[in-house]
Amino acid sequence: MxxxxxxxSEKFAKLPxxxxxxxxxxxxxxxxFKVVKRQSTRDFVWHKHEDTDETFIVLxxxxxxxxxxxxxxxxxxxxxxxxxxxxxxxxxxxxYKLLLIEPADTSNTGNVxxxxxxxxxxxx
Numbered sequence: 402m403x404x405x406x407x408x409x410s411e412k413f414a415k416l417p418x419x420x421x422x423x424x425x426x427x428x429x430x431x432x433x434f435k436v437v438k439r440q441s442t443r444d445f446v447w448h449k450h451e452d453t454d455e456t457f458i459v460l461x462x463x464x465x466x467x468x469x470x471x472x473x474x475x476x477x478x479x480x481x482x483x484x485x486x487x488x489x490x491x492x493x494x495x496x497y498k499l500l501l502i503e504p505a506d507t508s509n510t511g512n513v514x515x516x517x518x519x520x521x522x523x524x525x
Contacts, residue, residue: 424525462497
């Protein structure tokens with residue numbers, strides 16, 4: 402891998418124009434850095450990751466991280482770390498673009514498999 406800068410706008414532009422899109426943009430050790438674009442207010446799925454934390458850094462828009470006992474609004478320029486084993490469901494009323502950091506090959510829907518599960522996330 403060659404050290405070079407990454408332009409978020411260019412990477413987001415490479416994602417397909419769908420309700421929910423994810424692409425890998427970098428790797429550090431065993432961690433993938435993924436850009437996520439959510440344009441839909443359609444519900445995601447309640448899920449958890451038994452073996453890993455996840456870091457969500459909102460670059461544009463607003464994401465609400467729903468937990469079973471509370472909801473946390475994460476705005477542009479803010480981040481949240483969801484601890485391993487904690488059930489959660491991201492949502493939005495406006496759409497968002499974010500940087501997601503998690504171990505390689507982490508399923509986007511954790512312990513749940515449904516129509517929102519992406520079997521293979523590609524590099525953009």
